[in-house]
Amino acid sequence: MDLSAINPILFVAGFLVAATPLIFAATGELVVEKSGVLNLGVEGMMIIGAICGFAGAVETGSPLLGFAAAALGGALLSLLFAFLTQVTLANQVASGLALTLFGLGLSSLLGQPYVGVTPPRLPDVDLGLLADIPVVGPILFTHDIILYLGLVLVAAVWAVLKFTRAGLILRAVGESHDAAHALGYPVKRIRTLAIVFGGACAGIGGAYISLIRVPQWTEGMTAGIGWIALALVVFASWKPWRLLLGAYLFGGIDQLQLNLQGAGVAIPVEYLDMSPYVTTIVVLVILSRDKSAAPASLGRIFHASS
Amino acid sequence: MKRRTLLAGAALALILATGAYAQDKTKVGFVFVGPVGDGGWTYEHNQGRLAVEEEFGDAVETVFVENVAEGPDSERVMTQMALDGADLIFTTSFGYMDPTINVAKKFPDVKFEHATGYKRADNVSTYSARFYEGRAIQGHIAGSMTESNIIGYIGSYPIPEVIRGINSAYIHAKKVNPDVQFKIVWAYTWFDPAKEADAARTLIDQGADVVLQHTDSTAPQAAAQEAGNVITFGQASDMAQYAPKPRVSSIIDDWAPYYIARTKAVMDGTWESTDTWDGIGAGMVAIGEITDAVPAEVKEEALALKDSIASGDYHPFTGPINKQDGSVWLAEGETADDGTLAGMNFYVEGIEGDIPQ
Numbered sequence: 001m002d003l004s005a006i007n008p009i010l011f012v013a014g015f016l017v018a019a020t021p022l023i024f025a026a027t028g029e030l031v032v033e034k035s036g037v038l039n040l041g042v043e044g045m046m047i048i049g050a051i052c053g054f055a056g057a058v059e060t061g062s063p064l065l066g067f068a069a070a071a072l073g074g075a076l077l078s079l080l081f082a083f084l085t086q087v088t089l090a091n092q093v094a095s096g097l098a099l100t101l102f103g104l105g106l107s108s109l110l111g112q113p114y115v116g117v118t119p120p121r122l123p124d125v126d127l128g129l130l131a132d133i134p135v136v137g138p139i140l141f142t143h144d145i146i147l148y149l150g151l152v153l154v155a156a157v158w159a160v161l162k163f164t165r166a167g168l169i170l171r172a173v174g175e176s177h178d179a180a181h182a183l184g185y186p187v188k189r190i191r192t193l194a195i196v197f198g199g200a201c202a203g204i205g206g207a208y209i210s211l212i213r214v215p216q217w218t219e220g221m222t223a224g225i226g227w228i229a230l231a232l233v234v235f236a237s238w239k240p241w242r243l244l245l246g247a248y249l250f251g252g253i254d255q256l257q258l259n260l261q262g263a264g265v266a267i268p269v270e271y272l273d274m275s276p277y278v279t280t281i282v283v284l285v286i287l288s289r290d291k292s293a294a295p296a297s298l299g300r301i302f303h304a305s306s
Numbered sequence: 307m308k309r310r311t312l313l314a315g316a317a318l319a320l321i322l323a324t325g326a327y328a329q330d331k332t333k334v335g336f337v338f339v340g341p342v343g344d345g346g347w348t349y350e351h352n353q354g355r356l357a358v359e360e361e362f363g364d365a366v367e368t369v370f371v372e373n374v375a376e377g378p379d380s381e382r383v384m385t386q387m388a389l390d391g392a393d394l395i396f397t398t399s400f401g402y403m404d405p406t407i408n409v410a411k412k413f414p415d416v417k418f419e420h421a422t423g424y425k426r427a428d429n430v431s432t433y434s435a436r437f438y439e440g441r442a443i444q445g446h447i448a449g450s451m452t453e454s455n456i457i458g459y460i461g462s463y464p465i466p467e468v469i470r471g472i473n474s475a476y477i478h479a480k481k482v483n484p485d486v487q488f489k490i491v492w493a494y495t496w497f498d499p500a501k502e503a504d505a506a507r508t509l510i511d512q513g514a515d516v517v518l519q520h521t522d523s524t525a526p527q528a529a530a531q532e533a534g535n536v537i538t539f540g541q542a543s544d545m546a547q548y549a550p551k552p553r554v555s556s557i558i559d560d561w562a563p564y565y566i567a568r569t570k571a572v573m574d575g576t577w578e579s580t581d582t583w584d585g586i587g588a589g590m591v592a593i594g595e596i597t598d599a600v601p602a603e604v605k606e607e608a609l610a611l612k613d614s615i616a617s618g619d620y621h622p623f624t625g626p627i628n629k630q631d632g633s634v635w636l637a638e639g640e641t642a643d644d645g646t647l648a649g650m651n652f653y654v655e656g657i658e659g660d661i662p663q
Binding site for chain 1: 341489491492495498499500501503504505507508509511512523524525528529531532547658659
């Protein structure tokens with residue numbers, strides 16, 4: 001065993017990067033679920049974001065335009081879900097699963113010309129003096145702009161939900177769509193906007209994998225991260241800051257697992273591999289005392305006549 | 307009524323015609339576990355299929371089904387192929403082993419070839435490649451080129467195939483560089499680019515300047531490219547898009563000669579059930595171009611090693627080699643037998659860490 005082989009600075013910086021796709025996808029889904037809609041298509045929207053972002057960045061040469069394309073791709077795909085669930089009143093669970101399968105298939109089709117291509121690199125933000133602070137500098141101030149944007153997103157979603165009228169209306173729609181409808185709020189329009197926002201966020205999360213974390217395009221490369229994002233929303237009991245914490249926990253344990261293996265720690269890998277799930281269960285048990293959890297109308301179909 | 311009879315007659319004639327036509331052609335089927343565009347395992351098997359088509363031209367007809375899940379689904383696909391008149395069917399994943407045997411029982415006149423399995427029958431052959439021969443050459447280059455003396459290895463699953471590769475690479479890295487140390491990380495997946503990239507980055511962060519992999523994506527290459535001064539090797543496929551650096555060479559599965567030979571055997575009527583385990587000598591394992599990032603003398607040594615393995619003069623597992631616990635495995639000059647290699651479940655002396663059980 002040689003724990004000195006683990007460089008704590010690189011380790012923390014590594015899990016900040018690993019957590020970012022989760023933060024985007026899960027925050028988007030949190031807003032969707034707060035509006036009372038359960039969209040299980042996160043994985044599909046992420047993979048579409050991954051290929052749209054990759055293609056956008058390669059074609060334009062600008063990673064930032066790539067992220068814009070990813071947000072657009074994710075949002076467009078989520079519009080399909082919005083159409084199915086808000087207009088045709090289809091079952092949300094089935095539509096979400098279909099969205100994932102559709103996204104995976106469509107992304108491999110779109111990705112054919114991009115296998116083996118190297119994307120343009122998004123430079124790290126130059127924070128000048130801040131990056132020179134020992135220890136803290138390299139951990140916190142030497143990342144790309146999208147990673148910081150993720151933190152801003154969490155803060156913004158929290159502030160909007162808690163302090164603004166728009167947030168209040170969104171929550172009202174999620175808690176009781178009948179009451180919100182009676183008050184004259186356009187339930188379907190609000191939910192559609194939330195779904196599109198969630199799709200755009202998931203798209204950016206996917207592009208973070210294909211443009212920064214890996215960075216390349218391979219079929220099926222999100223490999224289940226969308227599902228973890230869905231679990232993370234429940235884990236965080238629909239609270240943005242807890243979600244951030246959870247994302248670091250999930251990202252961190254995975255990184256720790258690899259780091260410990262590299263350092264030759266003789267803990268059987270299976271224990272390390274299952275540790276995120278064990279932690280999830282423990283945290284869920286603790287959190288279950290908190291009854292404020294899920295929005296009351298989550299997953300229920302709204303129709304004005306009912 | 308008359309018109310219908312006529313149509314039926316025409317249809318019958320058509321069936322007879324195509325039937326007779328099909329008899330002239332040897333029909334070869336392929337069952338693939340991934341998409342042919344995966345750039346790795348299935349891609350190379352499909353290259354073998356294309357080589358068969360090129361070799362025999364109009365005399366053969368090949369069909370393939372991609373993305374076939376291991377299990378009952380594959381049995382259905384194989385049955386359909388056999389019913390459609392395939393004379394020879396290649397099933398190219400370990401998980402197709404039992405389905406292949408089951409379907410072969412139902413179609414005694416159809417020949418089956420199963421890759422990487424160990425169950426055979428009168429009409430079922432097995433075949434696999436000695437990838438560890440290629441790993442010896444990678445190990446030689448890795449040991450010669452590392453400056454930090456730390457070599458990272460991304461393992462997929464702790465199965466004999468992967469452990470054999472680690473041992474082979476380690477033995478040959480150690481030969482040229484006694485100070486070399488292996489850091490092994492198990493990813494528990496054959497294919498998960500995000501995880502593979504993380505694993506590569508972790509190894510690089512911990513000082514590795516060479517990353518070897520036994521997983522299928524090119525994510526470790528991308529991570530190494532980003533890190534800068536790190537070299538990698540292509541796995542299963544050439545991965546030449548990352549040449550000349552970080553990818554400095556590769557092991558390539560070359561199934562084409564085998565597929566051509568077996569198809570020929572079916573055409574000649576000489577096909578027999580066999581168990582094939584070929585390496586560099588038979589051309590089943592190819593070494594991808596060693597790039598100019600490798601110093602000239604190292605490249606020369608690596609090519610010499612390749613030639614001596616190919617000619618059979620040298621076996622990558624030649625004694626004296628001890629097991630990790632210090633007990634003697636191979637005495638001076640002794641070479642490993644295929645049985646031990648096939649079931650290898652121990653590290654050789656010098657590798658730190660335990661094999662996950």
